[in-house]
Amino acid sequence: MEATRLQKLSAAATRIRMAVVEGTFRAKSGHPGGSLSIADMLAYLYTEELRIDPKNPNWADRDRFVMSKGHCAPALYGALALRGFFPEEEIKSLRHIGAMLQGHPCMTTTPGVDMSTGSLGQGVSTAVGMALAAKLDGKDYRAYAILGDGEIQEGQVWEAAMFAAHKKLSNLCVIVDNNDLQIDGTMDEVNSPYPIPEKFVAFGFNVVEIDGHDFDEIEAALSAARACTDKPTAIVMKTVKGKGVSFMENQVGWHGKGPNAEEYETAMQELRAALAAIEEG
Numbered sequence: 001m002e003a004t005r006l007q008k009l010s011a012a013a014t015r016i017r018m019a020v021v022e023g024t025f026r027a028k029s030g031h032p033g034g035s036l037s038i039a040d041m042l043a044y045l046y047t048e049e050l051r052i053d054p055k056n057p058n059w060a061d062r063d064r065f066v067m068s069k070g071h072c073a074p075a076l077y078g079a080l081a082l083r084g085f086f087p088e089e090e091i092k093s094l095r096h097i098g099a100m101l102q103g104h105p106c107m108t109t110t111p112g113v114d115m116s117t118g119s120l121g122q123g124v125s126t127a128v129g130m131a132l133a134a135k136l137d138g139k140d141y142r143a144y145a146i147l148g149d150g151e152i153q154e155g156q157v158w159e160a161a162m163f164a165a166h167k168k169l170s171n172l173c174v175i176v177d178n179n180d181l182q183i184d185g186t187m188d189e190v191n192s193p194y195p196i197p198e199k200f201v202a203f204g205f206n207v208v209e210i211d212g213h214d215f216d217e218i219e220a221a222l223s224a225a226r227a228c229t230d231k232p233t234a235i236v237m238k239t240v241k242g243k244g245v246s247f248m249e250n251q252v253g254w255h256g257k258g259p260n261a262e263e264y265e266t267a268m269q270e271l272r273a274a275l276a277a278i279e280e281g
Contacts, residue, residue, distance in 0.1 A: 148179075182252075
């Protein structure tokens with residue numbers, strides 16, 4: 001990837017991470033860990049991949065995106081604000097009563113949100129429905145969904161996967177955020193879903209494994225998904241929970257709490273420094 005594109009994507013991912021920290025600090029709650037781990041993928045999706053129009057959020061022929069792990073809404077909101085769906089100032093009102101941005105995505109109140117999510121396992125099923133609708137209507141839009149690795153412990157995920165493969169929904173791209181931590185500990189400690197790629201292969205998916213923080217690998221994986229014309233694709237991306245904030249990285253305690261004032265300042269200093277280094281080239 002050329003340097004200018006890499007710089008643009010890296011800056012976008014860092015700004016999304018800043019929005020995550022800002023929002024969860026202002027809310028005094030939320031889920032920063034898993035939001036930070038998907039910032040790079042969201043930066044690519046909303047900067048280069050998705051066919052969307054912020055001026056017409058309900059455009060019938062837009063690509064659809066579902067944040068199946070809905071508790072990671074802070075990252076989605078950061079991406080939507082960055083793309084221009086609403087002012088970045090809205091991030092500061094996260095989870096406040098009456099605010100546009102609540103703890104889980106809501107399609108009736110937030111521009112750019114294609115599906116209300118929060119009950120784990122259900123989001124991917126709606127993405128499957130979106131992909132099927134496109135096929136039935138002869139449309140060329142695509143459906144994308146990000147799932148957590150803890151989320152795929154839900155049986156409904158695999159019912160949806162079985163249906164998607166049966167219907168040959170090649171316009172569906174399922175992205176698994178494999179950061180190996182969920183609310184109560186590591187995947188192995190709680191209820192291991194491993195091996196994840198092999199399971200999706202067994203369910204009839206085209207599977208691509210990547211480093212979820214490497215933009216070259218993200219780009220290649222999404223390109224491979226578009227190129228696959230006879231089955232749905234699962235991108236299994238290895239990530240670091242809390243990525244980009246040193247004291248949050250690989251710490252299960254940051255699954256579901258907001259930073260205090262001191263932690264907020266430390267995190268924002270790190271991210272501002274990272275952004276400055278990126279912009280300086």
